[in-house]
Amino acid sequence: MTYIRSQFRHPGLPVNELGYTTKEYEGAISTLCAGCGHDSISGCIIQACFEMSVAPHRIAKLSGIGCSSKTPTYFLGNSHGFNSVHGRMPSVATGANMANRDLIYMGVSGDGDTASIGMGQFVHVIRRNLNMVYIVMNNGCYGLTKGQDSATADEGSKSKKGSVNPFQPIDLAGMALELGATFVAQSFSGDKEQLVPLIKAAIDHPGFAFINVISPCVTFNNNPGSTKAYDYVREHIEASATIDFVPAKTEITTKYAHGTGTDIEMHDGSHIHLEKLAAGLNPYDRLAAMNALQNARNNDEILTGLLYIEPESTDLHHTIQSSDRALNSLGQEELCPGAEALAGVNEKFR
Amino acid sequence: MRESKVNNFVVRFANVNGTGSASANYLFAKAVFRMGVPVTPKNIFPSNIQGLPTWYEVRVSEKGYLGRREGVDIMVCMNPQSMPDDVKSVKSGGYFLYDSTKRLHPELIRDDVNYIGVPLMEICNREYTDPRQRQLFKNVMYIGALSTLLGIEFEVLQQLLDDQFQGKEKLVAPNVKALKLGAQYILDNYTYPLDIHLKRRNLIGDKIMIDGNAACGLGAVYGGATVVAWYPITPSTSVVEAFEKYAKKMRVDKETGKNNFAIVQAEDELAAIGMVIGANWNGARSFTATSGPGLSLMNEFLGLAYFAEIPTVLIDVQRTGPSTGMPTRTQQSDITLAAYASHGDTKHVLLFPATPKECFDMTAGAFDLAELLQTPIIMMSDLDLGMNDHLSQPFEWDNKRKYNRGKVLNAAQLEEIPHFGRYLDVDGDGIPYRTIPGTHPTKGSFFTRGTSRDEYAAYTEDGTVYAHNMERLLKKWDTAKTKVPAPHLYQKENKSPYGLLFFGTSTYSAEEAIDIMAQESIALDAIRLKAFPFNKTVEDFINSHEKVFVIEQNRDAQMRSLLINELDASPQKLISVLNYDGLPITADTITTQICKNLAPAKTLIYHQ
Numbered sequence: 009m010t011y012i013r014s015q016f017r018h019p020g021l022p023v024n025e026l027g028y029t030t031k032e033y034e035g036a037i038s039t040l041c042a043g044c045g046h047d048s049i050s051g052c053i054i055q056a057c058f059e060m061s062v063a064p065h066r067i068a069k070l071s072g073i074g075c076s077s078k079t080p081t082y083f084l085g086n087s088h089g090f091n092s093v094h095g096r097m098p099s100v101a102t103g104a105n106m107a108n109r110d111l112i113y114m115g116v117s118g119d120g121d122t123a124s125i126g127m128g129q130f131v132h133v134i135r136r137n138l139n140m141v142y143i144v145m146n147n148g149c150y151g152l153t154k155g156q157d158s159a160t161a162d163e164g165s166k167s168k169k170g171s172v173n174p175f176q177p178i179d180l181a182g183m184a185l186e187l188g189a190t191f192v193a194q195s196f197s198g199d200k201e202q203l204v205p206l207i208k209a210a211i212d213h214p215g216f217a218f219i220n221v222i223s224p225c226v227t228f229n230n231n232p233g234s235t236k237a238y239d240y241v242r243e244h245i246e247a248s249a250t251i252d253f254v255p256a257k258t259e260i261t262t263k264y265a266h267g268t269g270t271d272i273e274m275h276d277g278s279h280i281h282l283e284k285l286a287a288g289l290n291p292y293d294r295l296a297a298m299n300a301l302q303n304a305r306n307n308d309e310i311l312t313g314l315l316y317i318e319p320e321s322t323d324l325h326h327t328i329q330s331s332d333r334a335l336n337s338l339g340q341e342e343l344c345p346g347a348e349a350l351a352g353v354n355e356k357f358r
Numbered sequence: 359m360r361e362s363k364v365n366n367f368v369v370r371f372a373n374v375n376g377t378g379s380a381s382a383n384y385l386f387a388k389a390v391f392r393m394g395v396p397v398t399p400k401n402i403f404p405s406n407i408q409g410l411p412t413w414y415e416v417r418v419s420e421k422g423y424l425g426r427r428e429g430v431d432i433m434v435c436m437n438p439q440s441m442p443d444d445v446k447s448v449k450s451g452g453y454f455l456y457d458s459t460k461r462l463h464p465e466l467i468r469d470d471v472n473y474i475g476v477p478l479m480e481i482c483n484r485e486y487t488d489p490r491q492r493q494l495f496k497n498v499m500y501i502g503a504l505s506t507l508l509g510i511e512f513e514v515l516q517q518l519l520d521d522q523f524q525g526k527e528k529l530v531a532p533n534v535k536a537l538k539l540g541a542q543y544i545l546d547n548y549t550y551p552l553d554i555h556l557k558r559r560n561l562i563g564d565k566i567m568i569d570g571n572a573a574c575g576l577g578a579v580y581g582g583a584t585v586v587a588w589y590p591i592t593p594s595t596s597v598v599e600a601f602e603k604y605a606k607k608m609r610v611d612k613e614t615g616k617n618n619f620a621i622v623q624a625e626d627e628l629a630a631i632g633m634v635i636g637a638n639w640n641g642a643r644s645f646t647a648t649s650g651p652g653l654s655l656m657n658e659f660l661g662l663a664y665f666a667e668i669p670t671v672l673i674d675v676q677r678t679g680p681s682t683g684m685p686t687r688t689q690q691s692d693i694t695l696a697a698y699a700s701h702g703d704t705k706h707v708l709l710f711p712a713t714p715k716e717c718f719d720m721t722a723g724a725f726d727l728a729e730l731l732q733t734p735i736i737m738m739s740d741l742d743l744g745m746n747d748h749l750s751q752p753f754e755w756d757n758k759r760k761y762n763r764g765k766v767l768n769a770a771q772l773e774e775i776p777h778f779g780r781y782l783d784v785d786g787d788g789i790p791y792r793t794i795p796g797t798h799p800t801k802g803s804f805f806t807r808g809t810s811r812d813e814y815a816a817y818t819e820d821g822t823v824y825a826h827n828m829e830r831l832l833k834k835w836d837t838a839k840t841k842v843p844a845p846h847l848y849q850k851e852n853k854s855p856y857g858l859l860f861f862g863t864s865t866y867s868a869e870e871a872i873d874i875m876a877q878e879s880i881a882l883d884a885i886r887l888k889a890f891p892f893n894k895t896v897e898d899f900i901n902s903h904e905k906v907f908v909i910e911q912n913r914d915a916q917m918r919s920l921l922i923n924e925l926d927a928s929p930q931k932l933i934s935v936l937n938y939d940g941l942p943i944t945a946d947t948i949t950t951q952i953c954k955n956l957a958p959a960k961t962l963i964y965h966q
Binding site: 032036063064065066068070080081085086087088089090091092093096098099100101102103104105106107108110111128129131132136324325328329330331332335336338340342343344345346347349350353354357358 | 564565566567568576579580582584585587604608609611614615616617618619620621622624625626628629630631632633634635636637638639640641642644658659662752753754755756757760761793794795796797798799800803804805806807808809816817
């Protein structure tokens with residue numbers, strides 16, 4: 009495995025609207041295991057941000073602790089990053105978002121970081137509908153401590169050492185739906201075609217956007233009998249639809265025959281286009297999404313794609329009526345009431 | 359020793375929690391204040407919403423002693439549940455005011471106490487029909503009775519009611535009526551005023567009467583806090599409530615009607631401090647308020663903020679620990695936890711306010727300090743300071759004062775420097791430069807982490823680099839000693855081989871104890887700490903005295919440990935004066951413990 013990234017880039021690399029190539033969106037070289045699903049997800053984040061022409065410094069990337077939470081070092085090197093403490097990324101993201109509503113908040117977490125130690129914060133950040141992208145790189149095990157089962161490991165799934173997990177799994181996408189998340193998607197690290205548009209749509213979504221990505225651990229959980237192994241996931245994956253994200257500025261071409269598929273208009277005029285939507289699914293219908301997810305589980309299938317969206321979602325700033333301007337941009341003259349007002353306060357206490 | 363009985367006494371009200379007695383009792387304390395006489399009320403309340411006994415103790419002191427004092431001169435007992443103990447607590451020769459609608463049990467009669475019976479329930483039942491009014495006006499009525507007994511000017515009470523019910527004027531008349539009913543009963547049945555009574559003075563000046571938590575909340579508004587994250591916990595809750603109240607008055611954009619602040623009630627204290635760290639990282643001034651149990655939970659994040667060098671402001675309103683302890687009683691027992699919060703080598707800057715004015719000043723100043731030092735600043739208030747009203751110097755703000763945002767690089771500055779190093783000690787003071795997310799498209803971004811990293815914020819497991827960074831943090835700690843509020847020395851030159859060292863709410867009783875001991879020809883020098891780390895003045899004070907009495911309100915002498923640990927002070931020299939029963943320390947406790955050491959032959963119970 010290489011440990012030095014070549015500085016050479018093909019001179020003909022495509023540039024985006026900002027004049028950047030993908031180089032401006034890359035991070036440090038990954039220290040994860042070769043073949044790790046997480047690296048593919050990092051690649052998808054880079055591609056999505058490049059294609060959307062997001063200015064890298066307008067993104068803040070945040071994570072907790074674990075293999076997944078290391079990844080923000082490996083993408084978007086021109087963005088500020090915050091590798092916080094285990095299971096607490098949602099609170100740090102909440103504070104950051106309250107301070108500056110104008111940035112894009114990209115949260116990355118793992119199944120241990122979210123479904124175990126961070127369950128409380130995960131649940132509450134959904135409740136508040138914080139405007140952020142929340143990606144779980146879900147491999148069903150604790151990689152950094154060498155392969156213990158996590159809370160998302162399926163009952164009966166076999167670990168590399170041969171032990172069988174006796175506990176019910178926590179279904180994060182199902183939970184997000186139940187808790188009222190305004191954007192819920194599920195994907196697979198090996199399905200770039202699906203994941204890149206999902207990330208774009210999640211970035212564009214004006215509230216909490218959750219993507220649960222099955223991301224096999226090649227070292228500790230890629231063995232026969234594991235339900236998070238590459239082979240198993242490929243065999244059991246069931247896409248709810250194909251997906252395409254069309255930004256607002258793009259003219260919608262005749263790529264889609266009129267009347268086919270489902271078109272979701274986003275708050276800013278962007279579109280999500282779904283083709284071959286599975287029977288009974290409707291991206292605006294939370295109950296249908298919950299049913300579909302349960303049915304898939306009963307059939308040992310992994311349902312992927314955009315499961316639910318509320319395109320007109322608002323966010324926490326709207327709920328608490330905080331300023332339209334970034335709070336961190338307010339100056340002393342707007343924040344400090346001054347000596348005269350203080351004299352009035354004193355008078356009330358005499 | 360006989361003391362004057364004018365403007366020098368303690369009244370204790372014994373009530374049932376949830377019966378609306380608080381506002382009537384406050385009316386009494388405020389009336390004393392308006393008569394120009396120093397007063398200090400303390401609410402001794404249960405961890406309960408309704409039904410348990412609660413007391414309100416008002417010390418009136420012409421000499422301006424504002425600490426708690428043992429011994430009750432006048433007991434206003436409205437709670438049958440606590441009556442046997444309440445009778446016992448009255449000083450010999452004192453007074454016991456009670457509702458005489460029912461006769462007192464003979465066992466409650468003491469020969470050395472004067473009983474004043476007022477048939478409050480009977481009068482209420484006669485005058486009011488609504489059950490809630492009967493309960494509420496009973497409270498106002500005993501204040502009326504007291505006003506005659508103690509010589510409180512009726513116009514003062516009338517004015518206070520006018521102030522209290524501004525906008526709800528129709529409530530004034532029934533309250534005045536209740537006051538008059540109580541006053542009239544005394545006029546008709548007792549001699550007045552008592553030997554213990556009030557006389558108008560002019561000893562208040564421009565002082566205000568306010569609780570420390572309101573002062574902290576207001577200080578945070580003035581200090582420029584925009585993001586507040588918190589989890590409700592007694593006794594800190596009213597800090598954020600005060601922030602919200604003042605922010606809604608002073609921080610709403612007139613044009614848009616939107617808030618120039620964001621308050622998030624978090625799911626727990628972990629999340630609260632996480633949000634504060636996230637907001638500060640992102641360039642907003644942000645704080646949380648909590649108490650001991652919350653501080654325990656916040657340890658993990660405090661370690662991160664220390665190591666990753668993120669400004670953080672935390673207001674700890676201490677209560678009686680350990681564990682859930684006595685949630686509605688006071689203590690100074692989070693000191694060592696706060697000073698060294700989190701695993702690994704950590705030290706945190708602490709501030710010790712003693713008055714509401716200092717709560718305001720230090721909270722506002724904490725944001726400057728946090729950004730200057732890029733580290734957590736923990737305000738060590740306590741329940742006594744936070745939740746009780748105190749006489750205080752008025753709040754002041756200099757309109758010329760500018761927020762000091764510390765070393766933050768903007769886009770233009772980033773253009774100037776060849777290579778930004780987040781943890782590079784450019785100025786030699788241990789404080790590096792930081793950047794706020796979103797500042798510049800290609801310069802100044804870095805990765806914040808709790809793992810070790812080099813001066814350019816890149817992950818490293820190189821032990822030398824790690825150690826170098828830890829040493830820089832120590833250098834920053836030394837810089838902090840020159841930036842935190844300096845201690846207050848009570849004398850220009852030492853007058854005594856013995857010194858007193860105290861901080862926070864022990865100040866009131868410590869100052870009184872100094873006077874008491876001076877009268878007994880025991881001279882003491884004194885120093886009041888305002889912050890940790892300790893500066894040279896503290897070190898010199900200890901070194902230049904044979905013995906230093908360290909007054910604190912916890913069992914384990916936590917501040918003494920800190921002095922020994924940080925200053926290498928000789929343990930033999932530092933003698934503890936402790937109080938940890940959950941009630942504010944008294945001057946008697948202090949003098950007794952000091953005399954036991956200095957003059958074992960003397961007994962110095964001044965007030966009994």
